[in-house]
Amino acid sequence: MKHKRNALHAFISFFLLQFFLLHALASASNTNSNRKSSPLEFFKLFQGTQKGDTVKGINALKKYLHTLGYLSNHNHNHAAAAADGDYFDENLESAVKTYQRNFNLNPTGHMDLKTVSMMGKPRCGVPDVINGTTRMQGGPAHYHTHYDYDAADVKISFQRGDHGDGYPFDGPGPYNLLAHSFPPTDGRFHYDGDENWTVGAVPGAVDMQTVALHELRHVLGLAHRP
Helix, strand or coil, rough: CHHHHHHHHHHHHHHHHHHCCCCCCHHHHCCCCCCCHHHHHHHHHCCCCCCCCCCCCCCHHHHHHHHCCCCCCCCHHHHHHHCCCCCCHHHHHHHHHHHHHHHCCCCCCCCCCHHHHHHHHCCCCCEEEEEEEECCCCCCCCCCCCCCCHHHHCEEEEEECCCCCCCCCCCCCCCCEEEEEECCCCCCCECCCCEEEEEECCCEEEHHHHHHHEEHHHHHHHCCCC
């Protein structure tokens, strides 16, 4: 355990040393920090919807759940999406139920207030479900990996949109996906360069340190926790 604590302290020290340089880079790269609407306002459009409903724009909700791994068969074809993308079908109901269970909500399968409120919160873009298996952890954190690599192997950068790693950012879009990172021995850690980043709590901005401490879990090989 002492070795693990020392490794964790080394990683945290590495991140803290990087923040001020990264903050300068983030400030220079933020050209579009104003959102047309908040993520919560976006998800409120679907509040109260359930299986059997047809709601204009609900295909965007399907895309969100597909991005996070809950909806594996989402059709990205625009023509097909126009035909049935706004219909709340069984697949979407099942995806919503899995999301609700992962976040300790009542698995109703419909978009109730608590589900909408949870989806409207800023979050990491690492999927909660991969290949049909949930990666969420409801209990205490445990180390599941024993890789020997140091802080120099962690590669932090700002990326925008589809940047080639299979997990595109949404920019100042409705989903509010802030960052993502990859487990050992990959070590990549990406901030969404279109977000308004800062160091410390500033209204209308996102604190880089808070996000980094979350992403550090993934860099160390740990999954999400609700």
